[in-house]
Amino acid sequence: MPVPQTILTRKTKAAVFLVLTIDDGGEGAVRDLLADLPTLARAVSSRAPEAALSAIASVGSQAWDRLFEGPRPGSLRPFVTYEGAVHTAPSTPGDILLHIKADQLDLCFEVGRLAMDALGDAVTVVDEVHGFRYFDLRDLIGFVDGTENPVGQAAIDAITVGDEDPDFAGGSYVAIQRYVTDLEAWNGLTVEDQEAAIGRTKTDNVEMSDDVKPTNSHIALNVVEDDDGEEIDVVRDNMPYGDVSAAGERGTFYIAYSAGPDVTEEMLRKMFIGDPPGNHDRLLDFTTAVTGAQFFTPTIDFLEDLPDQPPAPPAARVATPSADRVATPPAARVATPSAGRVATPSAGRVATSERSEPDAYRDPPADGSLGIGSLASAPLPPDQTHT
Template sequence: MPEPAPPPAATGGPAPAPPPQPQDVLTPLTGAAVFLVLTIDPGGERTVRDLLPDLAGLRRSVGFRAPDGGLACVAGIGSDAWDRLFAGPRPAGLHPFRELVGPRHRAPATPGDLLFHIRAARMDLCFELAGLLTGRLAGAATVVDSAEGFRYFDNRDLLGFVDGTENPEGRAAAAAVTVGAEDPAFAGCSYVIVQKYLHDLDAWNALTVEQQELAVGRTKLTDVELPDAVKPPDSHVALTGVTGPDGEELQIMRFNMPFGSFAGGGEFGTYFIGYAATPAVTEEMLRNMFLGRRPGRHDRLLDFSTAVTGSLFHVPTADFLDDPPPAPPVPPETGAAEVAEAAPAPTESPATATASDGSLAIGSLKRTPAR
């Protein structure tokens, strides 16, 4: 009779924890998008915290009604809002958007506590989810910027050039947008910068195609990068290329989309949204554009555009949103009545109480009046 097999050897400890689950940053380009930037009203922190674990369920409730719609939503949190919402450590790269003032052009910093980047094949799905989110936040947060994006022919911006050609793919895309061992407490997270530009469309269209191509650094029809011998050093492509200390190319993921309105003489544009594992890469691109690698060599596209917004957000993992860390303690100066209003239910720990006082094809295109 054969002897029974020996029991399996002990593993020596508990199974390793599964890796953090990122949000849906790397979903494919879609035909529609809604971009929402909000500021948190004083006392609105609890409502915002209550919404975060429900984001995935709200997306599913809308997306289930159109399974082929590819509905996705990425949430980002600004630097000032982070300390109002969460106790504990901060992401290493999180800070307010840094204004850039060059000799001729300026990239302003504008308010932004929350970002919702909603994408789908159809606008009705984006619109429905945006309505649910803003409805839940009514009285707690204020929408300070919004845009409804759409696909324009073969992924072109309204300047007529293909947008996002240099996006990395596959593993390179994940490496470009995902925080790793450099900030282990926030591994799997990302950073995102959003901007909106107003362009002088009449002045742009007055250029010849060749002049436009020299400003962008690519051919307009075929989307081929110009040779280095032809590409001007102040072209958009030349200035937005960033390399690391060993000469490696540093990349971001752009999900820019055109938007527009015909009211008030017309305002049309592209909403820039760039994801990266560190905001430093996108920030260097912007410094090159607005300040130039050499004095007076700013991005030539900026001669036809004016930056009007700029915000930086941390993109936590989906696991973080499902189970956020505790809220910060109530500040000592908070009044007793306000503490009572902000106090959690009796079943919760007092430590979780929330204070109640609490592009690059750039651009937006703006028509100038006829002269």
């Protein structure tokens, strides 16, 4: 199995997310950074090896064929817009995602700075988010985030592409959204009403029983099962972010790694359109998705031996995905996102990658963190949007 980028780590205290688009002629500089990023991250990590620095690089559907000749990941496709009767999950631009995380924000900043210096004017920053741990792994709404993440081998299996796509085995898919939360409206609810919206108790983080949990609660609509009734897992590494001033934005940067995009697409369908349609996620009444994109996270082996660059850019560039795109996802599958941040996507944001160490698969800690571990062509489908 090829060596994966270091996606599974213990829950760190800080993260920087950079979402970038590649400018015309910038493909060469981006390829150079992808090849150099693991080495760059290891060099910065040597200053504070105890801080668990990791930099993960992922590539979007529209950028893949501009960067690499040959096959492409079998399930790599643009993010799907979901338009419900009340809420919409928008699709926004994103060619490269750099996800940089560590216990120290200065390490994240240093990797991000070096990466952006290397890229220069080859890219445009679409979104940049600096996340932080909020007390005992809580979101800004006061509830523990990521409780249902798998750990150990289950986490590895949840995010690792297998032999069904041998050219890209060991890689992973990743979906991101930035949510902006209306904390004033949320804090105007009683604790009981907040708990009903989430499906858990606020103080001790206990899930409500199925006969009590509202059908429109966040947890109820974030479970996706396979044909045998088994829950399909993703690994979320969400981070709160925000400005302290009332005029600023606060919320959650949602990021979920998986073995394929079907599960997150089904989850979003249930949240935004509803299950049944119209029964949307109650949490969305207080937090708005302002961005949405998905990517493929290749292995370290792929980054260290990149396929050849196409001799010339494609004759016709694919249009930027927009809110009027919709695709019908497979019939029953979804994963769990969480509350988050919203703001009109502006000029810039993304994340990075790093080689797994030999001790990457350790028993997960008992403190609610993710646990330690690391992960392991078809033509582009037409633009779509789901309503």
